[in-house]
């Protein structure tokens with residue numbers, strides 16, 4: 001087991017600061033309980049003085065969480081610290097988290113305080129917090145844009161009065177991995193009493209470096225990482241908990257550290273947050289995105305089917321996903337298609353596989369994702385197909401709400417092609433009439449139906465046509481993402497059966 005890194009989750013505080021991510025009391029409690037199941041070390045439940053709602057949420061979470069430290073944020077103002085304590089005093093392991101900005105730009109323009117006044121304010125805040133609570137975290141807001149010598153000074157001062165955790169925030173996501181590594185390492189070497197406190201990092205993602213910076217800080221000596229589920233947070237968000245935890249887990253060879261998080265709860269926690277906030281993660285989001293364990297390309301699918309580690313660096317089960325996903329689409333190959341057929345119970349010969357694969361590729365060219373229902377439809381159609389006496393060459397439709405529908409259809413028949421134009425009561429009627437003219441015979445349409453095989457704009461339509469022959473009814477089935485094309489295929493198939501006299 002390597003050095004233990006504590007995971008400080010701030011989904012309910014900094015995460016909630018993202019526009020659109022506000023949660024009500026019940027939702028916060030539900031989320032906090034899930035974070036406890038996930039086994040984070042610290043839950044920052046809110047900023048108690050921010051509002052009566054925030055105060056109530058911090059208080060209720062403090063009361064209901066038993067196995068994690070529960071923290072409330074507080075400015076260095078006495079009223080904030082007292083309020084934070086009033087909310088978290090019920091926690092099994094309470095922590096007051098106080099902060100003040102240390103960069104020249106924040107001190108001058110925002111706080112309008114001299115550096116010495118900032119140090120004084122920080123010392124008084126930690127002293128007051130210590131009167132309430134043994135565990136006091138101090139954050140030097142905008143630390144990565146602060147003068148390191150000033151940082152060393154304020155850190156030493158707050159540890160002297162009892163701060164137990166020193167947090168180094170990259171408040172505006174400005175740092176880079178090399179830089180934050182040096183900053184943390186510098187603190188560990190230049191603050192004489194640093195051994196009395198833990199070093200923490202809190203990285204924002206403005207340059208997309210929050211996770212990389214957090215991991216670099218661990219290399220530099222940090223033992224606590226502040227992060228949020230799905231990386232939610234101010235502006236571009238905070239470091240994503242799931243990426244940090246799986247980074248540590250997957251690259252033990254580099255980081256040689258461990259954390260207490262129950263990785264199998266990662267996906268459930270991510271989904272709960274999305275459900276509560278209504279904000280879904282993008283499909284290509286690392287670890288928890290819908291595509292994070294999905295493979296569409298034939299070469300990858302084949303590799304994964306032979307040996308998962310060819311294209312997967314983590315197993316889906318580790319994050320609580322039952323299995324990876326083989327998406328069948330236009331980039332998929334025969335191996336994955338055959339595997340899916342077997343899974344669906346189709347035992348096919350080489351020829352049948354070749355034929356079905358051809359049809360699958362035709363469909364995949366038109367449709368983004370071919371799912372099991374599409375395949376069932378392809379296979380059902382494939383095995384009941386009649387001899388192709390007539391085949392569709394092409395068709396054109398001219399239709400609208402203020403005109404009579406007109407169709408031009410061209411069919412091939414015994415090596416010859418014939419084309420007819422017909423009008424009808426709608427485009428389907430017009431194509432059926434054109435076909436009737438081509439074969440030169442009156443066809444009695446017994447039934448016609450159309451339904452979508454799958455959902456979405458690019459769903460396949462399945463048309464079923466029943467026509468009446470002299471003795472029997474002949475059924476044809478047509479599939480296409482174009483419903484008129486599906487209808488023609490169904491009609492022509494029924495015709496072929498009639499000509500072939502293959503009853504269904």
Ligand SMILES: CC(=O)SCCNC(=O)CCNC(=O)[C@H](O)C(C)(C)COP(=O)(O)OP(=O)(O)OC[C@H]1O[C@@H](n2cnc3c(N)ncnc32)[C@H](O)[C@@H]1OP(=O)(O)O
Nearest residue numbers: 014017047049050051075076077099100101110111141171
């Ligand atoms: C980097 C971070 O994420 S910090 C946390 C940010 N989160 C939030 O701000 C969310 C919750 N915030 C709030 O609800 C409100 O801002 C409150 C309740 C905290 C304060 O509200 P208001 O009293 O109306 O002040 P307002 O937000 O407009 O301005 C902030 C004040 O705090 C001061 N301040 C800012 N940081 C600190 C600090 N760490 N310590 C002491 N004072 C601070 C500012 O100088 C300003 O003071 P002023 O009112 O004397 O000019």
Ligand SMILES: CC(C)C(=O)C(=O)O
Nearest residue numbers: 099139141142169171
């Ligand atoms: C208050 C601190 C920890 C913070 O959220 C930040 O600097 O981003």
